Amino acid sequence: MKIGVLGLQGDVREHQAALEAAGAVPVVVKRPGELDGLDGLILPGGESTTIGLLLDRFGLLEPLRQRALDGMPLFGTCAGLILMATEIAGPDAARHRLSVLDVTVRRNAYGRQPESFEAEVAVAGRGGDGAKVRVAFIRAPVIERLGRGVEVLGEWEGSPVLVRQGHLLAASFHAEITGEHRVHEIFVTMAASGSNGAGRT
């Protein structure tokens, strides 16, 4: 199972380690040609305006959007979620985005850098067993609206923080910096069953 990690900014190495722990082979992606032959791709956190700009400059934005629309499994964490969202609430919309996941998010709504925190989030739903996973919220976006077909796999204080829409998985939090790999396992399982969960033979 070859899973790409977008290598333009953010916790690339931590995602690679979590993917290895989850039984996948991580591949760092910086150019469009490197999208070939992947079973899925992770969009790490960082700063969504910057990552979006870099995606555009590196010629990755449109090819990646097309792959996502064609069913390539994506997992976005924090800024990655913002890049996947179809709608941003408030004035602070990252201009270059994939706009593939039908949710509305508000950037930085869990607080600025000094208000960063770790929390235990119960992960349930398809692929999850309700076990608590320790994750980190760092300038994290709040998911304010869920489109039809978006299921909630994890909540924090009554709000969705881990969601899935078919082959798309996204989290408000960082799942890669606390030594956990449970959420990565869920993504690897999704990628193994192919696009749209339809099963690949």
Ligand code: GLN
């Ligand atoms: N606040 C950042 C943004 O809006 C996301 C922070 C993160 O990825 N940790 O892009």
